[in-house]
Amino acid sequence: MNKAYKAWCRIYQIVFRLAMPILPYYEPKIMHSTDQVPQVLADKRIGSVLLVTDPGIARLGLTHGLEVAFAQVGIDCTVYANTQANPTVSNVEEASALYREHGCRAIIGFGGGSAMDCAKGVGARIAQPCKPINKMRGLLRVHRRLPLLIAVPTTAGTGSEVTLAAVITDDKTHYKYPVNDFVLIPRYAVHDPRLTCGLPASITGQTGMDALTHAVEAYIGRSTNAYTRAAAKRAVRLIRDNLLEAYENGQNIEARANMLEAAYQAGIAFTRSYVGYVHGIAHSLGGRYGISHGLANAVILPHMLRAYGPVAECKLAELARDAGIAPAAANDQTGAKAFIEWVDNMNARLGIPRYLESINAADVPSMAAHAAAESNPLYPVPRLMDAKQLASMYRVVAGGHFADEPAARAGEGQRRSTERPSRVARTAERKVAACSSKK
Structure with a gap:
């Protein structure tokens, strides 16, 4: 060099x-059970949510209890379960389209770092509807506040529930890049160890x-x-x-x-x-x-x-x-x-x-x-x-x-x-x- x-x-x-010391870092409010999530949405008068997960989590049925709990309190839950192990631009765009189609007002990233990164990418696209995700790569290029974002980690590794980063892969070039912005830090995180036992x-x-x-x-x-x-x-x-x-x-x-x-x-x-x-x-x-x-x-x-x-x-x-x-x-x-x-x-x-x-x-x-x-x-x-x-x-x-x-x-x-x-x-x-x- x-x-x-x-x-x-x-x-x-x-x-x-x-x-x-002056940058706007913050940490999410921690919940210790997914049972608390419906009440958070109800308190904020949010009636429709997009749940972003991956095929493995969906096959295991780990989101089923949360979906049932939402239904019981009248909250519509749309599930996007196609997130790849390295979430792609296509994943973000598909999930964003579901969010808009169903009139969602909050996003839940449910799974490992990939699901949470995809959820962050969706939030960025909703906040910036005219700006492609690849134009947000790098530092501080989202700018606008995201819809309410809740992270539910099912692995203990990425720490994505407290970070300002989302890592997205370009389907065509196979270039994997980070999007970094303070607005990507989730507002809530669920630390429920039962979700990691399997x-x-x-x-x-x-x-x-x-x-x-x-x-x-x-x-x-x-x-x-x-x-x-x-x-x-x-x-x-x-x-x-x-x-x-x-x-x-x-x-x-x-x-x-x-x-x-x-x-x-x-x-x-x-x-x-x-x-x-x-x-x-x-x-x-x-x-x-x-x-x-x-x-x-x-x-x-x-x-x-x-x-x-x-x-x-x-x-x-x-x-x-x-x-x-x-x-x-x-x-x-x-x-x-x-x-x-x-x-x-x-x-x-x-x-x-x-x-x-x-x-x-x-x-x-x-x-x-x-x-x-x-x-x-x-x-x-x-x-x-x-x-x-x-x-x-x-x-x-x-x-x-x-x-x-x-x-x-x-x-x-x-x-x-x-x-x-x-x-x-x-x-x-x-x-x-x-x-x-x-x-």
Whole structure:
């Protein structure tokens, strides 16, 4: 990254950090049961609502009780249940058309981060009926107040119920981009751990590591304050104490409730202090290949933490010491190493692979360009990287071999999730870190 652009990125980030105390952040009012939602709408004299969810939630019938409760108090409920794992522009447009057709006056995002992001996108389109969603990508381009928005998370990972972001995928280009505006923060959120008890173990693990990624990227970035640092630390402690239990014993209500709180605290941290290159790369992979966001974040996180090198050691060590992952007397280098190894071990115990083996070399230049455009100058990362440096990280995440390379097609370089990083991947990580430090 050239010095002029690097200076511009840091100035941009400093301005946002200084403005943080006066920016209109707010947090949703928390309810602990979906039983409370009909009364909220009735109190506001809202007689028609759009419920946005996904096919999996619909098949499980998780929204049925809420639909019945609405009917009992005379509230019409229109359900949009076609949200994809990475919600698309088409999803937003289809759901928005339903909202208008049925005269709805409120929106409920019911499900994981995808359903909540789609619901936010619908709200943005209703608030700005003449402005396509792709014209709202980036920062503060919605402007107008949304209809009443209620978030009902059924996973403990995204923290979308407290964030100002919605991530949408363009159906045609497969470009996945964030829409960021304060008006996207839901007014109410329902933390009902019963809704998460039926979550498959694999999704529990991936979404839990998604929450960890939010907390870690927010904490090691350069735009933190005492409030966001405390939220990030609390999230890490809760994840350390509860994620494996929720993964292994999905009916443990206490562990499920604590993971909802962890995701919420991580959401508080990153919606104010932002994320980093893990998210930039993960969004590009999700848009191109449909890889779930939690899985991508979980795999990328330890690789990127290693690539940041010494500049992230102090803060990673603080997290490690605070969470009991490293001894209280451990120095920064030892603490940071212990934290990254803990992330690796968590991924292994949760059945998350060390590498993503579906990445094609031919796709890397465009994905790296998208990741750089999303991340710079907004994300206050510990070490700045340009598109060329980020492109090197895709090889690291792929374990040293891309899927469309002859060696990979011939079956060479195949890796199991429990393997140590391959020599090629370790060399690539060192090159990224060394190149970054020189820039």
